[in-house]
Amino acid sequence: MELLTRKESWNIAYEHALGETASWFYVQIRDHAKLYGRRDPKSGRVLVPPRSFSDQTLEPTTEWVEVGPAGRIETFTIVYEQFKTLPPPPYAFGYVLLDRADTAIGGFFRGIDLSDPAQAAQTLKVGVRVNTRFAEKRTGDILDFWFELESK
């Protein structure tokens, strides 16, 4: 007997509300090419990406703090597998602890030859200093910026 399957594909769009805090963060990126975090008054930690409250203390954050644009690589990976909704690989991404921040933010690393994974991993090391680069045309999105090695 023939075993059948039923194929279905959903194309549902979501429009997620960012709220005041994340909106302000992205507007600063879009209009001024600057990055900000929010300080938790109880712990003193600057949270990047910014949140309106700390999930450690459950206190509302109260102060904007400009962070970066330089920082250090906390971790990275290099992706060699195709995601359907992303450009063709390879690409490197990871987390960067921006200067004056206490938590790291994710982003792509660019300007690195990824053709030799081991060699690329020697260049992209934990602790290496990077700088934030901003796109010329910015839309107020996480893809408006990326990281490059500081020496470049």
Next chain:
Amino acid sequence: MRDLPGKTHVAVVGCAMHAPRDAKQRSLEEAIYAVARAALLDAGLAIDDIDGIVVGANDQLDGRAISVMMASGSVGGVGRDILSTPSAAEHAFVLGALRVSAGQFRTQLVVSWSPTEVSSIPEALRLGTDPYFHRALPLDELSAAGLQATALESAVPDIRQAAISIVVKNRNNGAIAYPDRAAAPRETAWIASGKPLRWPLTDTMVTPPAYGLVALVLADAEFVKERSLPAPAWIQGLGWATEAGLLGDRQLAALASLAAATEQAYQQAGIKNPTTAFQLAEVADATPYQELLAYEGLGLCARQEWLRACESGRFERGGTLPVNLSGGALSFNPVYCAGLMRIAEAANQLRGRAGHHQTAKLERVLAHAASGFAMQYNTVVVMGRDPVAGTHSCVGARP
């Protein structure tokens, strides 16, 4: 934090694990029915003996919103109390054990599954990231595992050799435990020369997602005695804890949540020296770096000793503490329910029902499950031939 005093000891009295060869032979709900029924048969019980049910299901992988709605009928949830834990399959076990321990139910059926029906598991799992800051990145569970492996390789130099030896160990174990499943590379040179998927992880260092289902039956002490259920695996200690949600808020090379879960489980079980307390362990190993972190977090081996311990064969078959004799997720990787399978494998060893990889003379075993991005959720279960400390003080640990 207040303790929730347990009223009774809890045991695993039935287990079933399925790895369907042909996913088209049964619908998902039919396959869930089959594994639930198999666990009941293994326990020597019928559905009328079951007071309540907890399932662990992942809507993204299932392609069913609130998938417990579809699955309720498969597991006996019609007209019977049923809850679902989407956070992790092993959380279904925790909740089921707590419900019995609290004296609210005498028995629980715990079921979880991980299908491969979705066209792209990486794309489906990307829904696990926050939609505000990180979803535009290629961040799925495997990428998160790559980020964690990088952080660990940086924190502990020269551990790649230990990681590769773990892959060899677990795949060799898997070839014995489930010879019909074992197909992944087992040669060191072959594993060491894999193609990168998410650097530093290669296609030979991880195992592709597989279709799997698992079910366990839990019962209280009175029920076990009343029914004369053979060889129960008693839960002596149970701990669970959670890391922060955003990866950038965490120290990926260390697991505070695992330390907290371990402390809770060991305290309940009265474990003073974990290096000698167990005869066998089943631990999270979606990547070999996860298993290394488990060695440390479970107090089995400090990170500076990882390479030496792996070289000595301490965690291999015949070693002082065999780890993942089932082959682990490095041999068979049902992504969402791999953690609950670790618990089921450890329980089956105690019950003398592990099959090809059964170990003799077991008194106490250890199970560890990790789920979420870069092991966000950690659960530790100590099981023994005797009830000993039971599951008293069952409150989630704080990392």
